[in-house]
Amino acid sequence: MRVAIIGQGYVGLTIAVGAAGAGHSVFGFDVNDGLVAELNAGRSHIEGISAEQLTYHLSSGAYKASSDAAILDGSEVIVIAVPTPLDHDRKPDLSYVHAAADLINQQIKTPALIINESTSYPGTLRKEIAARITGGVHLYASSPERVDPGNTEWGTKNTPRLIGGLTPAAVTKAREFYSSFCDTIIEVSSPEVAEAAKIFENTFRQVNIALVNEFAQISDALGFSSREVIEAAATKPYGFMAFNPGPGVGGHCIPVDPSYLAHVANEVGVPATFIKRANEVNLAMPAYVVKRVVASNGGSVKGKKVVVVGVSYKSNVADTRETPAAAVIDLLREQGAAVTWHDDLVSSWRGESSSPLAGADIAVVVTKHDGVDLAAITACGYVFDCTGSIADVDGI
Numbered sequence: 001m002r003v004a005i006i007g008q009g010y011v012g013l014t015i016a017v018g019a020a021g022a023g024h025s026v027f028g029f030d031v032n033d034g035l036v037a038e039l040n041a042g043r044s045h046i047e048g049i050s051a052e053q054l055t056y057h058l059s060s061g062a063y064k065a066s067s068d069a070a071i072l073d074g075s076e077v078i079v080i081a082v083p084t085p086l087d088h089d090r091k092p093d094l095s096y097v098h099a100a101a102d103l104i105n106q107q108i109k110t111p112a113l114i115i116n117e118s119t120s121y122p123g124t125l126r127k128e129i130a131a132r133i134t135g136g137v138h139l140y141a142s143s144p145e146r147v148d149p150g151n152t153e154w155g156t157k158n159t160p161r162l163i164g165g166l167t168p169a170a171v172t173k174a175r176e177f178y179s180s181f182c183d184t185i186i187e188v189s190s191p192e193v194a195e196a197a198k199i200f201e202n203t204f205r206q207v208n209i210a211l212v213n214e215f216a217q218i219s220d221a222l223g224f225s226s227r228e229v230i231e232a233a234a235t236k237p238y239g240f241m242a243f244n245p246g247p248g249v250g251g252h253c254i255p256v257d258p259s260y261l262a263h264v265a266n267e268v269g270v271p272a273t274f275i276k277r278a279n280e281v282n283l284a285m286p287a288y289v290v291k292r293v294v295a296s297n298g299g300s301v302k303g304k305k306v307v308v309v310g311v312s313y314k315s316n317v318a319d320t321r322e323t324p325a326a327a328v329i330d331l332l333r334e335q336g337a338a339v340t341w342h343d344d345l346v347s348s349w350r351g352e353s354s355s356p357l358a359g360a361d362i363a364v365v366v367t368k369h370d371g372v373d374l375a376a377i378t379a380c381g382y383v384f385d386c387t388g389s390i391a392d393v394d395g396i
């Protein structure tokens with residue numbers, strides 16, 4: 001099949017390489033000219049897609065990146081994989097999805113299967129995409145992406161794929177496309193069910209992480225380790241699932257997607273109280289971390305050299321979107337600390353560069369990548385570990 005993918009970020013590039021590997025002819029469209037040039041030079045910007053893979057598909061002619069929208073027409077399958085962030089009021093910002101739909105409306109004259117993989121609330125495919133595309137007779141399906149960047153066990157191939165279509169013909173065509181590179185396809189009765197499943201999965205994680213973050217605070221005040229309690233509880237063979245506390249939540253999924261569900265819940269008059277409370281707890285975690293660090297350092301970190309270790313939102317990825325490290329650093333600076341940060345995967349961020357680990361009075365470990373110099377961390381006078389993976393130091 002000739003396939004066009006709108007957006008060549010984490011999701012779009014992953015699908016592009018999966019589809020190219022299955023023998024499809026793939027065009028990766030992106031509005032970012034610099035990114036397109038990098039991709040066509042064989043340089044991947046995401047974990048999980050190597051330069052070798054990209055170069056292989058570029059040289060075989062199975063993949064090409066482009067910022068020319070004219071390449072979209074003539075494709076049998078068009079996948080939308082664009083950002084779905086929150087606006088300043090933490091409300092869904094569908095401007096990228098609308099721009100992609102408008103682009104399809106202008107460019108695509110030959111009938112195609114249009115799939116949305118971007119995460120959004122139920123009703124997005126029907127009301128925000130299909131309803132805007134009046135210039136052609138197309139099929140429409142929703143297949144929300146579940147990729148977990150950096151996860152080496154579960155990837156595009158073996159993570160079951162949900163499909164919901166506006167018509168049975170759309171489902172059939174979507175199954176044909178995805179079954180060429182995904183092992184398990186699960187059809188649901190409507191695109192709304194597929195869309196809701198994705199945001200409910202992420203809401204489940206958001207709420208459980210908030211619960212365990214609150215529990216960590218209770219445990220600390222009571223004088224025992226929440227992690228030991230969680231480990232003990234997880235020995236129950238049924239009815240319990242372990243989540244671990246941390247400095248807050250980052251990335252695109254957990255901090256953002258539940259607010260899309262809260263938005264539609266609000267529209268139909270049902271308050272999404274768990275989501276609201278979970279957001280409050282998770283967003284307050286950086287302040288809790290800083291409070292603990294200050295308390296353990298005689299009530300003040302003024303003038304202290306603090307290094308924040310790991311500024312991406314999770315280990316072994318370079319993604320800093322919504323990372324709680326930002327708030328941890330800002331709050332420590334508000335307390336008068338001289339804060340630097342160290343991250344081998346993120347060399348520059350917010351106009352600053354990664355600094356060496358050595359010489360700090362205090363190390364606050366937000367994210368721990370494999371290969372970080374543990375000895376250099378523990379050589380700091382005081383260590384606060386948010387990851388639960390460094391023995392015999394303070395932390396959550």
Ligand SMILES: NC(=O)c1ccc[n+]([C@@H]2O[C@H](COP(=O)([O-])OP(=O)(O)OC[C@H]3O[C@@H](n4cnc5c(N)ncnc54)[C@H](O)[C@@H]3O)[C@@H](O)[C@H]2O)c1
Nearest residue numbers: 007008009010011030031032081082083084099118119145
């Ligand atoms: N990153 C993840 O782990 C993940 C996992 C599952 C689902 N998702 C969802 O997938 C969607 C995409 O996320 P992502 O992480 O790939 O985002 P990303 O920011 O990594 O990439 C999005 C790309 O889209 C491009 N873009 C924006 N507007 C465009 C337009 N009108 N036309 C063409 N290109 C355009 C941007 O330049 C960017 O390169 C979001 O809805 C996200 O919630 C992300």
